[in-house]
Amino acid sequence: MEQARRYDVFEGIADPTRRAILSLLSVKQMNVTELSGRFPVTRTAVSKHLRILKGADLIKEEKIGREKIYRLNPQALREVKEWLAHYEQFWDEKIMNLKNLFPSE
Helix, strand or coil, X not given: CCCCCCCCHHHHXXXXXXXXHHHHHXXXXXXXXXXXXXXXXXXXXXXXXXXXXXXXXXXXXXXECCEEEEEECHHXXXXXXXXXXXXXXXXXXXXXXXXXXXXXX
């Protein structure tokens, strides 16, 4: 039996289709058929994206009867949030500079 490859969370969110899948799963749990209907790619391609997202622990898979249901695992996004937090200081600085440049009346 082939062991599932582990992916980095940043690999998981690197692709726009995978980000769109995460967005859909943040609203509702879905199976691969439901997800495939939302994209202009094959079911096989969506399954590959799901494998990567699962390997990055960004989604969880639950087998119910004969089908697999996918749901978002928001805890995995914490790593992204923590990484981005460092860069917020630069955004805050830029906004402050703009406010100083264009003071409100």
